[in-house]
Amino acid sequence: MSMAVVEEQTGLAAASQPSRQDSDLPARVVEAVRAVLGDAEGPFPLHEPEIGPLETEYVNDCVTSGWVSTVGPYVDRLEDALGEACAVPHVFATSSGTAALHLALAALGVGEGDEVIVPALSFVATANAVTYTGAVPHFADADEWTLGLDPRALRRHMDEACVMEAGVCRAKASGRRIAAIVVMHAFGHPAEMDALQEVADHWGVPLVEDAAEALGSSYEGRPAGSLSRIAALSFNGNKIATAGGGGAVLTTDADLAARVRHLGSTAKLAHKWEYVHDEAGFNYRMPSLNAALLLAQVERLPDFISRKRKLAARYAATFCSVPGADFMGQPPGARSNYWLNTIRLNVASIEERDGVLAALIDDGILARPVWEPLHRLPMYTTCPTGDLSVSERLACQLINLPSSAKLQRVDT
Ligand SMILES: *Cc1c(COP(=O)(O)O)cnc(C)c1O
DSSP states (O other), X not given: OOHHHHHHHHOOOOOOOOOOOTTOHHHHHHHHHHHHHOSOOOOBOSOOOOOOHHHHHHXXXXXXXXXXXXXXXXXXXXXXXHHHHHTOSEEEEESOHHHHHHHHHXXXXXXXXXXXXXXXXXXXXXXXXXXXXXXXXXXEOBOTTTOSBOHHHHHHHHHHHEEXXXXXXXXXXXXXXXXXXXXXXXXXXXXXXXXXXXXXXHHTOOEEEEOTTOTTOEETTEETTSSSSEEEEEOOTTSSSOOSSOEEEEESOHHHHHHHHHHHBTTBOOOSSOOOBSSOOOBOBOXXXXXXXXXXXXXXXXXXXXXXXXXXXXXXXXXXXXXXXEEOOOOTTEEOOOSSEEEEEOGGGGGGHHHHHHHHHHTTBOOEEOOOOGGGSGGGTTXXXXXXXXXXXXXXXXXXXXXXXXXXXXXX
């Protein structure tokens, strides 16, 4: 990314420094990260939760009330708070983000005999959720700048690999229905939703957001999680807000919301005493104890985001003077929560990636590469794919840096 773009995206003017020989990238990356983190010994984990007095108060109150399981006021309060934060009318809190994604797909009617298009560059849960429904993941390529699904590559691939048959989009190779397209907002940076929605609409396929990493991000002024008919959030221990473990399904569609609620709470028919379930539903409800912790975190979310954005601006500024490594700023039109700060090594420096990681980790900076692209994992090697050359290259170029809100003091 050019310096001008970083400046525009972060509002920060970087100090201009004479560029040096590109001979010792690992040392220069460590120096740049240290300029942000200071010289404390560390270690600096990738993302640590911040648990304070408000969390303690709510969890204590929950325990004292005795309502610790899935029935209780904290689940309702949490769902209201998430609905407000994400501007969606219907929220169903779940036991994990993976469960939320599975439930979203199941509620849409995805199942055996279907294919679901998912990004190859994502956490394994995105594809696993598809597998749990009985459908087959079909991998599509990432965009160089957003790191999410590339709408242009998706359009090209679907034009080539799909066919419309009696109003149903099918993969030519397998004859299976393309039942959904899952978009993932990588590291909190929103994908190009308008262009992706156009492709999805052209084929009559619903778009689903895996917004697990993007709570508090927005795209064209609209919150992540509200950008599609149905979305999933995650609240595991390293996400921007944590429930210890948890997730949520968000939807703008009242019928779909009712379906999610029924399927996600064992498909039990409401009755004063009878135990009757009308299908094999899932026990995916979030317990109150987790909801109490998470409610406090959601109330503190604006503060977390403001500090994480300041931290990101400082990384952006120091990486302006590191030739060979670009800081990944938020895409145009988006406001990112900067869940995980990310640098992208230049193609010419790919060979140095492991050296950079080793130097960072030796210095107590617990950086990590991104995920192995999903089509290379043993259970997914035989799945259908488009051209995945950008995802494969990005997987060798990207490095995540320590990103906890607590790395940024409130008053700076
Ligand atoms: C964290 C995450 C999930 C869900 O994770 P859980 O640990 O099940 O809450 C799903 N997709 C992506 C991209 C994630 O980062």
